[in-house]
Amino acid sequence: MPDYVPTIGLEIHVQLATATKMFCGCALSFGDPANVHCCPTCLGLPGALPVTNAQAIEYAIAIGLALGCEIAPVSQFHRKNYFYPDNPKAYQISQYDVPIAAHGRLGDVRIHRAHVEEDAAKLIHAGAGSGRIHDARRSIVDFNRAGTPLVEIVTEPDVHSPEQAREWLTLLRETIRALGVSDVDMSQGSLRCDANVSVAPTGATALGTKTELKNMNSFAFLERGVRAEIARQIARLEAGETITQETLHYDVATGELRSLRSKEEAHDYRYFPEPDLPLLRVSADQVAAVRAALPELPADKALRLSATYGLAPERAHELAFNGPLGTFFEAAVAAADGVDPVAIANWLPALIERVGSDIDPAATPVTPAAFAALVGLVGTKTISRDAGRTVLDRLVSDGGEPAAIVAAEGLGAIAAADGELDAVVAAAIAADPDAAAKVAAGNAKAMGPLVGYVMRETRGRADGAEVGRLIRAQLGL
Amino acid sequence: MSDTILELSAAAAAAAIAAGDLDPAELFACYRERAAADPLNAFLWVAPPGPPAGLTEPTAGEAATPLAPVPLAVKDLFCTQGVPSQSASKILEGYRPPYSATVVARLGLPLLGKTNQDEFAMGSSNENSAFGPVANPWDRGRVPGGSSGGSAAAVAGGLAPWALGTDTGGSIRQPAAFCGIVGLKPTYGAVSRYGMIAFASSLDQAGPLTRDVTDAALLFSQMVGADPRDATCVAFPDRIGRPTATDLAGVRLGIPSDLLEAVDGLDPAVKANFDATVALAGSLGAEIVEVSLPHAEHALSAYYIIAPAEASANLARFDGVRYGLRLGGEQDLLSMYTRTRGEGFGPEVKRRIMLGTYALASGYYDAYYGTAQKVRTRISEDFTAAFGQVDLIVTPTAPTVAFGLGAVADPLAMYLNDFYTVPMSLAGIPAISIPSGLCDGLPVGFQLAGPAFSEARLLEAAHALEQAIGFDGAPARAGGTA
Numbered sequence: 001m002p003d004y005v006p007t008i009g010l011e012i013h014v015q016l017a018t019a020t021k022m023f024c025g026c027a028l029s030f031g032d033p034a035n036v037h038c039c040p041t042c043l044g045l046p047g048a049l050p051v052t053n054a055q056a057i058e059y060a061i062a063i064g065l066a067l068g069c070e071i072a073p074v075s076q077f078h079r080k081n082y083f084y085p086d087n088p089k090a091y092q093i094s095q096y097d098v099p100i101a102a103h104g105r106l107g108d109v110r111i112h113r114a115h116v117e118e119d120a121a122k123l124i125h126a127g128a129g130s131g132r133i134h135d136a137r138r139s140i141v142d143f144n145r146a147g148t149p150l151v152e153i154v155t156e157p158d159v160h161s162p163e164q165a166r167e168w169l170t171l172l173r174e175t176i177r178a179l180g181v182s183d184v185d186m187s188q189g190s191l192r193c194d195a196n197v198s199v200a201p202t203g204a205t206a207l208g209t210k211t212e213l214k215n216m217n218s219f220a221f222l223e224r225g226v227r228a229e230i231a232r233q234i235a236r237l238e239a240g241e242t243i244t245q246e247t248l249h250y251d252v253a254t255g256e257l258r259s260l261r262s263k264e265e266a267h268d269y270r271y272f273p274e275p276d277l278p279l280l281r282v283s284a285d286q287v288a289a290v291r292a293a294l295p296e297l298p299a300d301k302a303l304r305l306s307a308t309y310g311l312a313p314e315r316a317h318e319l320a321f322n323g324p325l326g327t328f329f330e331a332a333v334a335a336a337d338g339v340d341p342v343a344i345a346n347w348l349p350a351l352i353e354r355v356g357s358d359i360d361p362a363a364t365p366v367t368p369a370a371f372a373a374l375v376g377l378v379g380t381k382t383i384s385r386d387a388g389r390t391v392l393d394r395l396v397s398d399g400g401e402p403a404a405i406v407a408a409e410g411l412g413a414i415a416a417a418d419g420e421l422d423a424v425v426a427a428a429i430a431a432d433p434d435a436a437a438k439v440a441a442g443n444a445k446a447m448g449p450l451v452g453y454v455m456r457e458t459r460g461r462a463d464g465a466e467v468g469r470l471i472r473a474q475l476g477l
Numbered sequence: 478m479s480d481t482i483l484e485l486s487a488a489a490a491a492a493a494i495a496a497g498d499l500d501p502a503e504l505f506a507c508y509r510e511r512a513a514a515d516p517l518n519a520f521l522w523v524a525p526p527g528p529p530a531g532l533t534e535p536t537a538g539e540a541a542t543p544l545a546p547v548p549l550a551v552k553d554l555f556c557t558q559g560v561p562s563q564s565a566s567k568i569l570e571g572y573r574p575p576y577s578a579t580v581v582a583r584l585g586l587p588l589l590g591k592t593n594q595d596e597f598a599m600g601s602s603n604e605n606s607a608f609g610p611v612a613n614p615w616d617r618g619r620v621p622g623g624s625s626g627g628s629a630a631a632v633a634g635g636l637a638p639w640a641l642g643t644d645t646g647g648s649i650r651q652p653a654a655f656c657g658i659v660g661l662k663p664t665y666g667a668v669s670r671y672g673m674i675a676f677a678s679s680l681d682q683a684g685p686l687t688r689d690v691t692d693a694a695l696l697f698s699q700m701v702g703a704d705p706r707d708a709t710c711v712a713f714p715d716r717i718g719r720p721t722a723t724d725l726a727g728v729r730l731g732i733p734s735d736l737l738e739a740v741d742g743l744d745p746a747v748k749a750n751f752d753a754t755v756a757l758a759g760s761l762g763a764e765i766v767e768v769s770l771p772h773a774e775h776a777l778s779a780y781y782i783i784a785p786a787e788a789s790a791n792l793a794r795f796d797g798v799r800y801g802l803r804l805g806g807e808q809d810l811l812s813m814y815t816r817t818r819g820e821g822f823g824p825e826v827k828r829r830i831m832l833g834t835y836a837l838a839s840g841y842y843d844a845y846y847g848t849a850q851k852v853r854t855r856i857s858e859d860f861t862a863a864f865g866q867v868d869l870i871v872t873p874t875a876p877t878v879a880f881g882l883g884a885v886a887d888p889l890a891m892y893l894n895d896f897y898t899v900p901m902s903l904a905g906i907p908a909i910s911i912p913s914g915l916c917d918g919l920p921v922g923f924q925l926a927g928p929a930f931s932e933a934r935l936l937e938a939a940h941a942l943e944q945a946i947g948f949d950g951a952p953a954r955a956g957g958t959a
Binding site: 040043044045046047048049050051052079081083085088089090091141268269270271272275276277278 | 572671705787
């Protein structure tokens with residue numbers, strides 16, 4: 001059995017978070033009653049005309065630049081013709097041979113092109129339990145979404161595994177999120193991904209026949225869908241069968257791949273230049289202005305965090321790809337002189353654990369300065385790690401200053417020198433002579449109950465390493 | 478009184494209203510009554526008795542028109558809020574849009590009625606209307622031309638003081654010629670297309686159909702200007718005033734001999750009228766210069782690719798989903814589409830949708846649409862070169878006078894009506910047709926075309942010629958009454 005190399009290209013639709021729609025003045029909306037944000041233009045009424053949304057173009061340029069693309073000084077809108085009730089003009093205004101952005105790269109994947117277009121309306125299939133079209137009794141159309149600005153991003157076929165597809169899509173999402181031009185939420189449909197998948201025997205020069213997987217609406221489904229399709233294609237080739245070029249729907253419930261249409265059934269979209277819109281001209285000044293306003297992008301931020309603060313690459317990546325967390329981290333570092341940034345970063349998971357991974361820590365009672373101070377107290381052994389966790393609990397629930405919490409609750413570490421700890425250790429040995437004997441006999445595991453006794457008695461204020469040292473000393477080891 | 482009112486041009490009526498000599502309500506009532514008694518089938522909807530509805534009130538932000546309220550007939554394809562706007566198609570029968578076209582709102586004139594036309598502006602005889610043909614007031618057995626046939630017949634027949642039409646390949650100029658009135662097709666981009674039910678978006682332009690050049694200038698002057706709702710519409714560079722020229726001294730008139738000789742169907746009587754009009758222009762001081770438009774004879778071929786291609790997309794929205802006719806909706810989606818469109822569109826519209834769909838099909842695009850666009854560019858370049866030598870170019874508006882209803886059955890023969898008007902449409906330049914006399918009792922049109930945004934000059938030259946020709950349209954106005 002030969003090995004196979006999968007080749008994957010992605011097509012991503014990003015809904016832009018502009019104030020108004022792509023070609024009319026209607027507000028963008030989510031969750032409003034049906035058909036309240038529509039006008040002659042986005043309903044495709046007779047005689048209505050499109051006018052290009054300048055903010056959408058600016059956002060598209062920002063995406064193009066963030067993806068390392070060249071921005072076309074002159075591009076063009078085309079009409080993509082097809083009949084469907086969610087397509088009110090029976091053509092979608094899109095871009096065809098000259099997109100606004102092309103020839104870029106993000107991470108290890110080259111960008112073929114990125115273009116601007118308008119979204120379709122939303123179809124609701126009613127009168128059936130499933131909400132799917134095949135058993136619906138009637139379909140109704142909500143035009144609120146019709147005309148929402150989209151940027152479609154098409155990659156080169158540079159992805160070679162389901163995991164890489166998922167990771168790269170995460171990079172793309174965080175990059176666009178950093179730009180602030182889209183909600184990029186797959187569950188809400190503001191980020192949608194199709195995948196073109198083929199496999200070829202290792203060493204083959206030509207790519208295999210590709211299939212297109214439509215609309216996988218989560219990162220996990222993308223990975224699973226692509227994995228299932230790769231397995232299906234390999235199984236067919238191993239059985240001596242061929243791959244049919246077709247469009248497939250991945251059913252997340254059953255894991256099955258169902259054919260939507262074959263190549264023969266593919267639409268002829270009869271693209272031609274949109275006569276209602278002049279050529280789309282973007283000046284060098286405009287590109288320069290958008291470029292100057294670009295925020296730091298996640299990939300760059302990870303490199304900088306790693307280089308500046310000495311963070312491990314994984315930790316730097318984690319902070320760079322979670323914008324609010326990264327911002328909180330840098331604020332904490334800035335607020336505290338002399339506290340080790342690596343220690344601050346290492347304490348962040350404890351904070352996330354307490355507030356939840358989808359909460360901006362800046363929105364909690366924990367100030368970056370208090371957080372840094374807490375890490376500093378642990379670092380100087382003013383308090384133990386256990387006491388540090390207790391202080392963090394107080395910060396998360398009530399806010400405040402760590403030093404004040406330590407003083408008020410008597411959480412300060414018990415210093416070895418003041419004799420208090422010696423007495424507690426002696427009591428621990430006396431209370432569990434069995435364990436003491438085992439430790440004395442060289443069984444390090446037996447140390448646990450003794451240390452546990454001390455920690456209970458001191459309410460976690462003792463330093464674990466110091467306790468161990470004292471136990472060994474008192475046992476004459 | 479009504480006979481006196483009837484003989485006032487729109488500009489004269491406006492002046493009389495402004496001077497307090499004419500009651501606008503009486504003017505409206507007089508024309509409304511004539512339009513309601515329409516013997517020509519020129520109107521598809523006529524305003525109800527009483528004062529005109531406020532539907533052409535300027536919308537917020539629009540400056541109120543300086544025009545005195547002289548009633549306006551409007552081609553059916555302009556959207557008029559709350560009033561049927563059907564583009565003379567069964568697929569839009571009874572459709573009342575929720576908004577008015579920019580040009581209608583901007584003019585703010587009392588709406589007299591909506592005029593008949595070829596369905597979706599596709600035709601040169603008005604015989605393609607889903608609501609029946611229009612009669613020519615000069616001879617009711619003949620067509621008024623098309624597609625703005627209802628507007629032309631209404632103005633010529635004295636049923637309206639003036640009218641709005643649209644011109645895609647000749648749809649203002651040719652009916653103006655057939656009906657003995659003035660029709661101006663403006664520069665592409667001079668007048669907003671917002672609210673015009675589209676035929677071919679890169680060619681469609683709204684323009685005036687009027688009794689004389691002065692009325693055309695007056696109406697046109699209030700139609701122009703940029704529109705934030707139409708990205709192809711720009712600010713007009715000049716102010717259009719009342720034309721005053723009575724001679725053509727210093728005007729170089731170009732005669733495109735190659736184009737004139739390229740068509741077999743040029744009626745000798747029309748040719749003789751054209752030659753006489755050119756001679757008259759010479760006597761008014763014009764310098765007559767022969768020019769060449771080597772690619773213009775291919776204009777019709779290019780036009781019948783480009784216009785149907787755009788139409789095939791523009792008319793795809795009539796699918797039964799949101800408005801207009803719906804048939805087969807209780808079955809499946811495909812049945813709804815095929816029955817709605819199959820029964821809603823007339824044969825000429827279907828022919829052009831099919832032509833356009835074919836021309837845009839993958840694999841044929843370059844051979845048809847791509848080539849047609851190249852021809853269009855060449856034609857534009859021909860005009861640019863010619864306007865290096867002359868100020869205006871003149872041709873007959875149409876190769877013949879108005880023909881009999883049903884007399885031209887072959888679509889290709891019908892398309893030849895636009896032989897002289899389509900080149901200017903493809904080039905996007907302004908052109909005006911004025912009546913230049915009668916042949917066998919039927920009007921002949923004379924077309925003048927100028928460079929983009931030269932309407933002021935075009936109207937002055939047309940005015941000078943009009944004064945010298947002294948055409949009398951009164952017989953048609955008499956024939957326009959029941």
